Amino acid sequence: MKQLRGFKYRFYPTSAQRLELAQTFGCTRFVYNWALALRTNSYYQDQVSLSYTDTSNALTKLKKDPEKPWLKQVSSVPLQQGLRHLNTAFKNFFAGRNKYPRFKKKNNRQSAHYAPNAFKWEDGKLTLAKMSQPLKIRWSRYFTSEPKSVTISKDPSNRYFVSFLVEEELEQWNSSTEEIGIDLGIKDVVVASNGFASGNPKHYQKYQARLKTLQRRLARKKKGSNNQYKARLSVAKLHAKIADCRLDFLHKLSTKLVSENQAIYTETLAVKNMMANHKLAKAIADCGWGEFLRQLEYKAKWHDRKIGAINRWFPSSKRCYTCGHVLDKLPLEIRKWTCPSCNSHNLRDQNAALNILAIGRSLGGFPHTRPNQEAVGQTVFACGSSSGGDVSLTDLAILG
Ligand SMILES: [Zn+2]
Incomplete structure (x- = not known):
């Protein structure tokens, strides 16, 4: 089966390339923000909705x-691609899948998207438009087909990445x-019906104190200074280190589960709602449930596995698996309980x-449908409470 896949690598630009990329990122960001303002003003002032073509003509x-002579110094392709991304962002907004597009900031992740007419791919070497030398890429794995597009990015810790879209x-x-x-939970990110418990490395929590120190130091520095x-x-x-560690953990976990099982059932989750609780938000974000489910889903699709999501209001924790007795209450701190009806000993999460x-x-092969890539911003995997309807977010904090 042919699949579109992203292959991402770190690369090390020369000083000339660094300069060229800084210009490209800057112009791409400028054009994106300019077009966003243009479209926004057009709605408010003229009650006219601009299309991608309108913005493209305005860019010319x-x-x-x-x-603005500097706009002509960089490849025009990433600028056009930026307008396309903005158009998708608007589509997602009007479909109710995402928030209104926001301005891109200089200190956040920077990126530029290159269509095939703006890069050269020869003998495993990638040369971008307006560059004389190929990029020095650290290859960690290989792909064989021709790349369909290339995205160059720089993260806030100044690392450069190239991502190839390949079929x-x-x-x-x-x-x-x-x-x-x-x-899904906090004590263990995943507890499975076969007894497997993943643990939770809590990468954020581990580095929280260090992060606080660094942030305090940052707050004391003079604005705009080199320090x-x-x-x-x-x-x-x-x-970046915390995010890398978390991603690595989640990839290993999702690969293990998808490779070992033909079908995986989970609950729908309301991550967005849960994140609204500030006490819990950090602990939940540290679990990376949303990313984990995203990985489960695409890996399952690749390898012809089934992922099923069940309604989160089903009392999965409070119901005794052995006899079906449903408890009135099951406070979150209770990790195991004995069923009053059949006397079986239930481990909360495994039960x-x-x-x-x-x-x-029992629901059989119902498809778990997730909208296509455009809809990723939506809370499809809303996260639920494993303890049925009555779990309160404050309760969950106890698990942290
Ligand atoms: Zn029972």
Whole structure:
């Protein structure tokens, strides 16, 4: 089966390339923000909705502005691509999938998107438009097909990445006969019906004290000074380290679960709602449930596995898996309980996972549909409470 996949690598630009990229990022950001303002003003002032083509035509005019000669110094492709991204952002907004597009900031992640007419791919070497030398890429794995597009990015800790979009023949994992239910939580990110518990490395919590120190230092620096820049960089580096560790953990976990099981059942989750609680937001963000589910889903799709999401209001924790007795209450600090009806000893999370598996199976092969890439911003995987309807967010904090 052919699949579109992203292959991301770190690269090390020469000083000339660094300069060229800084210009490209700057112009791309400028054009994006300019077009965003243009479209916003057009709605408010003229009650007219501008299309991608309108902004593209306006860009052609803007480039003739004698006060903006620098717009012509960079490849025009990333600028056009930026307008396309903005158009998608507006589409998502009007479809109710996302918030209103926001201005891009200099200190956030910078990126530029290159279509095939703006890069050269020869003998495994990538040369971008307006550059004389190929990029020095640290290859960690290989792909064989021609890249369909290339995205260059720089993260806030000043690391450069290149991401190739490639259509590749995918080697599928052997099918499995196993099915599991999984319960997402904070003590363990995943507890499965077969007893597997993933643990939770809590990368953010681990570095929280260090991060606070660095942020305090940053706050004391003079605005715009070189010292402020350095302090901001060390904060960004630590953030990047935490994110990398978390992603690595989640990839290992999702790969394990998808490769070992033919079907995985989980609950729908209301991550956005839960994140609204500030006490919990950090602990939940540290789990990376949203990213984990995203990985489960695409890996399942690649390897022909089934992911089923069950309604989060089903009392999965409070129901005894053995006899079906449903408790009135089950406070979150209670990790195991004995069923008053059948006397079986239930481990809270595994019991919930077993119930999720049972419901998932009973509902059969219902497809878990997730809208396409454009809709990613939506809370499809809203996260639920493994303890049924009555879990309060403050309760969850106890698990932290
Ligand atoms: Zn029971």
